[in-house]
Amino acid sequence: MSVAFYPGCSLHGTGNDYAQSAHAVCQRLGLDLTELEGWTCCGSTPAHNTSALLSVALSAQNLRLASDQQRDSLVVACAACFNRLRSARHEMAHDEVLRGRVEHVLEAPAPLDVRVDHLLELLLDTYGLDALAARVRRPLTGLKVACYYGCLLVRPPEVMAFDDAEHPTSMDRVLAACGAETVDWPGKTECCGANLSLSRSDIVVSLVDRLLDQAKRAGADVVAVACPLCQANLDVRQTDVTAQTGHRYDLPAVYFTQLVGLALGAGADELGLDKSFVDSRPTLAGWLS
Amino acid sequence: MARIGVFICHCGENIARNVDVDRVAEAAAQIPGVAHAESYRYMCSDPGQRKIREAIVAQGLTGIVVAACSPHMHENTFQNAVEGAGLNRYLCEMANLREHCSWVHSDREEATSKALELIAIMVEKVKRNQPLAPIRVPMTKRALVIGGGIAGIQAALDIANAGRDVVLVEREPSIGGHMAQLSETFPTLDCSQCIMTPRMVEVKNHPRIQLYTYAEVEAVDGYVGNFTVTIRRRARSVDESKCTGCGACTQRCPQKKIASEFDAGMGQRPAIFIPFAQAVPNLPVIDRTRCTMFLKGKCGLCAKACPAGCIDYEQTDTLVTEEVGAIVMATGFDVQPPTLYPEYGSDPDIINGLQFERLLSASGPTAGEPRRPSNGEVPRSVVFVACAGSRDPARGVPYCSSICCMYTAKHALLYKHKVHDGQAYVFYMDIRAAGKNYDAFVHRVIAEEGAQYLRGRVSRIYRDGDQLVVRGADTLSGTALTIRADLVVLATAVTPRPGSDALAQKLSVPYDAFGFASEAHPKLRPVETNTAGVFLAGTCQAPRDIPDTVAQAGGCAAKVLALFSADQLEREPVVSRVNEATCVACFDCERVCPFHAPEHRELRNRAGDLLRVVSHINEGVCAGCGLCVVTCRSHSIDLAGFSDEQTFAEIGALAPF
Ligand SMILES: Cc1cc2nc3c(=O)[nH]c(=O)nc-3n(C[C@H](O)[C@H](O)[C@H](O)COP(=O)(O)OP(=O)(O)OC[C@H]3O[C@@H](n4cnc5c(N)ncnc54)[C@H](O)[C@@H]3O)c2cc1C
Numbered sequence: 011m012s013v014a015f016y017p018g019c020s021l022h023g024t025g026n027d028y029a030q031s032a033h034a035v036c037q038r039l040g041l042d043l044t045e046l047e048g049w050t051c052c053g054s055t056p057a058h059n060t061s062a063l064l065s066v067a068l069s070a071q072n073l074r075l076a077s078d079q080q081r082d083s084l085v086v087a088c089a090a091c092f093n094r095l096r097s098a099r100h101e102m103a104h105d106e107v108l109r110g111r112v113e114h115v116l117e118a119p120a121p122l123d124v125r126v127d128h129l130l131e132l133l134l135d136t137y138g139l140d141a142l143a144a145r146v147r148r149p150l151t152g153l154k155v156a157c158y159y160g161c162l163l164v165r166p167p168e169v170m171a172f173d174d175a176e177h178p179t180s181m182d183r184v185l186a187a188c189g190a191e192t193v194d195w196p197g198k199t200e201c202c203g204a205n206l207s208l209s210r211s212d213i214v215v216s217l218v219d220r221l222l223d224q225a226k227r228a229g230a231d232v233v234a235v236a237c238p239l240c241q242a243n244l245d246v247r248q249t250d251v252t253a254q255t256g257h258r259y260d261l262p263a264v265y266f267t268q269l270v271g272l273a274l275g276a277g278a279d280e281l282g283l284d285k286s287f288v289d290s291r292p293t294l295a296g297w298l299s
Numbered sequence: 300m301a302r303i304g305v306f307i308c309h310c311g312e313n314i315a316r317n318v319d320v321d322r323v324a325e326a327a328a329q330i331p332g333v334a335h336a337e338s339y340r341y342m343c344s345d346p347g348q349r350k351i352r353e354a355i356v357a358q359g360l361t362g363i364v365v366a367a368c369s370p371h372m373h374e375n376t377f378q379n380a381v382e383g384a385g386l387n388r389y390l391c392e393m394a395n396l397r398e399h400c401s402w403v404h405s406d407r408e409e410a411t412s413k414a415l416e417l418i419a420i421m422v423e424k425v426k427r428n429q430p431l432a433p434i435r436v437p438m439t440k441r442a443l444v445i446g447g448g449i450a451g452i453q454a455a456l457d458i459a460n461a462g463r464d465v466v467l468v469e470r471e472p473s474i475g476g477h478m479a480q481l482s483e484t485f486p487t488l489d490c491s492q493c494i495m496t497p498r499m500v501e502v503k504n505h506p507r508i509q510l511y512t513y514a515e516v517e518a519v520d521g522y523v524g525n526f527t528v529t530i531r532r533r534a535r536s537v538d539e540s541k542c543t544g545c546g547a548c549t550q551r552c553p554q555k556k557i558a559s560e561f562d563a564g565m566g567q568r569p570a571i572f573i574p575f576a577q578a579v580p581n582l583p584v585i586d587r588t589r590c591t592m593f594l595k596g597k598c599g600l601c602a603k604a605c606p607a608g609c610i611d612y613e614q615t616d617t618l619v620t621e622e623v624g625a626i627v628m629a630t631g632f633d634v635q636p637p638t639l640y641p642e643y644g645s646d647p648d649i650i651n652g653l654q655f656e657r658l659l660s661a662s663g664p665t666a667g668e669p670r671r672p673s674n675g676e677v678p679r680s681v682v683f684v685a686c687a688g689s690r691d692p693a694r695g696v697p698y699c700s701s702i703c704c705m706y707t708a709k710h711a712l713l714y715k716h717k718v719h720d721g722q723a724y725v726f727y728m729d730i731r732a733a734g735k736n737y738d739a740f741v742h743r744v745i746a747e748e749g750a751q752y753l754r755g756r757v758s759r760i761y762r763d764g765d766q767l768v769v770r771g772a773d774t775l776s777g778t779a780l781t782i783r784a785d786l787v788v789l790a791t792a793v794t795p796r797p798g799s800d801a802l803a804q805k806l807s808v809p810y811d812a813f814g815f816a817s818e819a820h821p822k823l824r825p826v827e828t829n830t831a832g833v834f835l836a837g838t839c840q841a842p843r844d845i846p847d848t849v850a851q852a853g854g855c856a857a858k859v860l861a862l863f864s865a866d867q868l869e870r871e872p873v874v875s876r877v878n879e880a881t882c883v884a885c886f887d888c889e890r891v892c893p894f895h896a897p898e899h900r901e902l903r904n905r906a907g908d909l910l911r912v913v914s915h916i917n918e919g920v921c922a923g924c925g926l927c928v929v930t931c932r933s934h935s936i937d938l939a940g941f942s943d944e945q946t947f948a949e950i951g952a953l954a955p956f
């Protein structure tokens with residue numbers, strides 16, 4: 011199977027620690043994570059807020075590139091890009107009229123031959139948990155992780171077909187294979203407020219407050235995420251949470267790839283652990299050589 | 300010379316609206332062989348039927364085509380009318396101008412010409428119809444009832460009280476089913492045990508009821524009126540003839556901590572146990588999967604304790620054979636465990652409705668006081684979740700379980716009666732309370748008992764310290780809710796009992812995708828099945844409450860008694876017949892027949908030497924489905940009334956148009 015990596019805009023910007031750690035993990039596992047040549051924005055929220063056609067066409071354009079480059083699958087790390095790309099593929103497959111319009115815009119047949127996979131699916135299904143566990147050099151024994159999936163990875167279930175939408179366990183299984191103890195907590199698929207972060211930060215603060223509270227009560231040392239926006243909200247907003255509610259958590263929000271990378275023996279710099287506001291390095295010190 | 304009469308019905312406006320019935324009548328009169336054609340507004344009415352009878356007599360008609368609705372609806376009506384005028388009832392055919400024509404077409408011109416084609420087809424068929432005589436078979440006037448819940452008990456008692464013998468087979472050690480487990484019953488709140496246990500005793504003492512408990516139907520052979528049933532009586536490890544039910548054995552058993560099935564896991568029982576105090580029969584049984592004697596080869600404490608020497612570890616299963624003429628399937632339902640949704644987690648304080656019934660029941664493990672399974676305390680706040688698995692095509696079952704809206708309201712009420720200062724919350728999708736006085740009951744629970752009804756779904760349940768946190772939506776006020784609860788009761792989906800699909804297969808009864816047995820017709824034959832002589836009672840057919848179950852069981856009894864009212868069994872003569880001269884004995888018919896009608900018949904000469912073996916279709920069993928007809932490679936089988944000749948003539952009738 012030949013795959014291309016779709017980083018998306020965030021992973022080349024604020025979320026580049028996600029990209030760095032994803033590359034570190036794949037390199038250690040011998041998984042090819044070459045970027046899709048000539049990729050463009052998936053359209054994200056602005057596009058599908060403005061035009062249904064535009065939002066599908068932007069994602070379809072990337073699928074077409076992957077198809078032209080003879081890739082079977084586009085591997086995505088950002089939950090929002092993943093959602094847009096899978097939705098576009100779904101909509102083109104189920105709506106003939108829309109498919110025709112997209113083909114008109116692309117001036118090419120709809121690229122339905124390319125699959126869209128999340129990095130978690132790549133690790134779980136293609137690489138396999140046993141193989142992953144066999145590569146672990148520094149088991150995360152004793153580290154309690156609250157796996158946070160948020161909304162976009164799993165919803166809507168008919169479209170995303172990713173795990174159990176109400177009770178996903180993919181990330182839990184991947185991190186458990188790395189030796190971590192994942193906690194059972196109620197926040198898994200609650201919303202973090204997403205891009206209300208800019209327009210209604212009060213909502214984000216209250217949602218983040220609740221998520222961190224739940225994770226802390228469940229005994230988590232860190233929250234693991236699979237989305238740059240979730241990471242930003244959970245990490246950056248902690249100071250606002252403290253300022254507005256008086257609750258202080260100091261709970262690091264890290265990318266699951268950073269934890270997997272740690273288990274595989276990668277160092278703090280290689281994984282971009284220095285990039286977040288709530289520094290995870292003290293918590294993870296035991297596993298950093 | 301055929302003289303066919305064609306009678307075209309307007310069906311009020313149903314047919315006449317889209318079909319020019321007068322033109323059809325004119326044209327039909329021109330079909331060769333048709334001696335009379337007319338149309339009328341309601342053919343099935345008394346004047347309509349009279350028209351048919353009069354025309355038969357006046358015009359010496361030899362065959363009748365009624366062009367009206369579906370034969371499922373009125374074939375019998377018109378066959379009776381024809382018979383009333385002295386013509387054989389199988390010389391009457393129907394052309395379906397309603398379901399197959401006027402209802403499904405909008406172009407009047409096209410529908411009219413199609414109507415004429417449908418009539419021409421039937422004219423050609425009826426010209427070749429043979430008079431047929433009903434088949435008579437002998438009958439055993441004894442019924443088998445499978446399942447001893449309220450459905451089976453009611454059916455058995457009704458049949459036995461009418462003077463017919465009944466064999467009742469129950470899989471569990473006691474009869475009673477779920478109703479014996481319930482606390483009080485909606486909407487009247489009478490105590491379930493008090494109305495149930497006397498009936499159980501009546502079954503046991505009835506001279507006409509042969510009761511087998513801890514038994515299962517192993518095999519069913521034969522056909523309506525003449526079934527042979529093999530019943531496996533599982534070894535109780537207790538000699539029923541000597542046991543007095545004193546219970547000394549159960550006291551001594553060292554295995555005390557087994558989850559009690561009767562208490563739905565809310566209580567415990569020993570390895571040798573009487574399922575509940577009012578069990579019928581009131582006899583213990585050894586659960587061999589948990590008994591130390593069977594697992595480790597030593598113990599024998601119960602045998603030592605028994606004053607009557609009844610314990611028999613060597614006892615084996617026995618097979619008994621019973622001859623019966625009719626079978627009632629009443630194998631009931633189960634409720635799903637409260638663990639369907641992983642986002643609700645699995646917590647001892649999250650239980651299902653049946654478990655809550657046991658906590659409310661005076662005969663239950665808490666003597667009727669609701670207590671939290673986790674710590675035994677009385678819950679101060681209880682959240683009930685309706686549709687917890689029902690009406691959820693994505694993750695549960697798509698159908699409505701139909702009883703949970705009502706029992707959830709009942710639960711809220713009983714809880715409030717027992718814990719006055721407690722708060723009950725009910726999450727629901729919509730309230731389905733369609734029975735008599737049901738809606739008033741629900742309103743009473745809301746208005747007088749103060750149960751808080753919240754329209755919306757629960758998204759997540761998790762433990763926080765000593766309590767459960769229930770998160771959900773109230774879609775009426777558009778708010779997200781967080782409720783702290785001591786106990787959560789999920790109204791989980793009603794499903795058929797495990798194994799009822801296997802039993803349905805033994806009985807040749809079809810069942811739906813979920814395992815509920817299928818009735819022959821949802822409206823007109825609700826207790827019959829497609830297998831003659833097999834009837835359905837209670838929740839094995841669909842989820843329903845006690846009043847409906849009892850009514851349906853009574854319906855089954857009436858059908859069984861009607862069947863037994865004749866000395867011989869009359870069956871439709873629309874059955875397959877084998878041409879023995881051409882049969883090559885491949886027995887493909889035997890392989891395809893779902894009813895096991897084909898038999899092996901030996902052909903012998905006068906000296907008694909075996910010449911050949913050929914297929915022979917048992918008329919008593921054949922359902923006339925025609926599968927064998929199309930399968931037979933030597934074309935040796937014809938279905939009476941549906942011969943090849945008739946079918947080709949029907950097709951030929953389309954040629955001139
Ligand atoms: C929590 C709850 C509360 C309820 N409350 C009420 C109420 O208040 N009012 C009301 O009207 N209804 C109520 N109901 C509904 C009521 O329980 C049912 O309508 C009724 O019990 C159905 O009876 P049944 O005989 O069809 O099935 P069951 O009670 O399930 O009986 C079936 C019997 O068949 C036996 N059996 C199964 N398979 C076999 C087999 N293969 N061979 C031999 N035997 C077999 C079983 O062991 C069982 O004894 C409630 C239901 C639930 C779940």
Ligand code: SF4
Nearest residue numbers: 552571590591598601
């Ligand atoms: S022999 Fe079995 S049933 Fe009897 S007392 Fe021992 S464990 Fe209990």
Ligand code: SF4
Nearest residue numbers: 686689699700703704
């Ligand atoms: S009866 Fe009520 S609670 Fe039960 S499935 Fe139907 S609607 Fe839902």
